[in-house]
Amino acid sequence: MFNEIFRKKNSNKHIEILTMVNVIYLLSFSIVPILVYFYFENLHIWTQKNDINEIYYLYGSFISLIVYLLIILAYSFSLKLSVKPLNLVEDQKKNFSFAISLYFVGFFFLILFIQGVGGFSNFLETNTLYRSGDIEVSSVAFARNLSMFIPVASHIFYYNLIKNRNYIFSFQLLMTILSFLTSLLIYYNRAGRLSLLIYLATFFVIYNLVTKRNIKKYLLIFSPIILWFIMYGKSIYNIFFQNNRPIINREFSLEIILSEFVFPFYTLANTLKYPFFNDSPRLFVDFIIAFVNLLPSALIPFDVPKNVTQLNTESFGDISGIPIDMISLGYHSFGLAGVILITICFGILIGYVQRKFSLKEVNITIVFYAHFLFFLPLRIPYAEPTNFLKGNFALLISFLLLLLLYKGRHINKL
Numbered sequence: 403m404f405n406e407i408f409r410k411k412n413s414n415k416h417i418e419i420l421t422m423v424n425v426i427y428l429l430s431f432s433i434v435p436i437l438v439y440f441y442f443e444n445l446h447i448w449t450q451k452n453d454i455n456e457i458y459y460l461y462g463s464f465i466s467l468i469v470y471l472l473i474i475l476a477y478s479f480s481l482k483l484s485v486k487p488l489n490l491v492e493d494q495k496k497n498f499s500f501a502i503s504l505y506f507v508g509f510f511f512l513i514l515f516i517q518g519v520g521g522f523s524n525f526l527e528t529n530t531l532y533r534s535g536d537i538e539v540s541s542v543a544f545a546r547n548l549s550m551f552i553p554v555a556s557h558i559f560y561y562n563l564i565k566n567r568n569y570i571f572s573f574q575l576l577m578t579i580l581s582f583l584t585s586l587l588i589y590y591n592r593a594g595r596l597s598l599l600i601y602l603a604t605f606f607v608i609y610n611l612v613t614k615r616n617i618k619k620y621l622l623i624f625s626p627i628i629l630w631f632i633m634y635g636k637s638i639y640n641i642f643f644q645n646n647r648p649i650i651n652r653e654f655s656l657e658i659i660l661s662e663f664v665f666p667f668y669t670l671a672n673t674l675k676y677p678f679f680n681d682s683p684r685l686f687v688d689f690i691i692a693f694v695n696l697l698p699s700a701l702i703p704f705d706v707p708k709n710v711t712q713l714n715t716e717s718f719g720d721i722s723g724i725p726i727d728m729i730s731l732g733y734h735s736f737g738l739a740g741v742i743l744i745t746i747c748f749g750i751l752i753g754y755v756q757r758k759f760s761l762k763e764v765n766i767t768i769v770f771y772a773h774f775l776f777f778l779p780l781r782i783p784y785a786e787p788t789n790f791l792k793g794n795f796a797l798l799i800s801f802l803l804l805l806l807l808y809k810g811r812h813i814n815k816l
Contacts, residue, residue, distance in 0.1 A: 419756045422779035430666040430783050431466035444657040448718040449668050462670040469745050476749025485757045490808035492766045494566050501558035508551030518542030544698045550796035556581035557769045595635035600776045607772040666727035666783045673730040679713045686735045692787035711786040728785040752778050770801050
């Protein structure tokens, strides 16, 4: 918190990646742990595995502080590196062509996935079952990940719309609305509350970066809506599966909200108490598993090993999916050395990306900066490679295509 208040901002944008890192880190390893000690008796049952008074929770808090300092040191080091600036040449027609190409690629894979799960009705009804693993994974599950080109396209359409002020009826406006509605359909099937909130928030960030207007005032307006969605969002995703179940099916409580954010604190303490699954470090194999899981199941001639999130969930009694945080991922991978390695790489990466994007004025890179503003900081609580690669593969491919298609003349390094 003090670092965020007193540090010198190097970016010409209103929101920096390090700002988001500071907010998420403060929430995950400072605010939430403090609240846990007041409300731990009423949290989700999986949190009761270890006694809250065990020394491992104190160890975890100390290690999280050291890790944060390492992130800041690595970030500061990366800001001193020579960076070749992004030099992309854009125009409205080129942006539209890029966005509509991404949209139709994503739409093709969306149709393929819908047919693979048995039609549109099954697509709607099996969303939470598919997410929880209660039904068999479809052989075309890879297509669902590739349909995520559509949300990226919707943000590019929106960027083009507000930058060029095409607010009256036009094909640009039509595609913005169509891609937005299609994206909502995709996120409904994925049944993730956080991913949908990030998708919607990205529109506001893009608006902020294009117009240079401050969006902080909107946080007060939308905070109650966000809390409501965290509380009751699961019921919305079950609306086709459980037709008679009311959306507001429980009273609002701080303990239920808190239970949605405590997993990094509890996972880290559990990791320190039981440092290695099967008594051996994973040697970063989860990054290999992540790429294997991107392939269609028909092309994989062997059973893919469980990833670190699945093993972490099993260690808490297999009650519900328990994500793995960045510190725990490093520890399970290679002990303290793994924590240091992942932390340094993360700090350098966020500094490099910040520097890379901070060198350009308003252009299409703003769309991807807005995505990375959430994508990178959220690796702190959600570090498992398979999950973040599946959910963001289309984004990363889109960014690589952007660099190839919009490449401009050479500019000397800064």
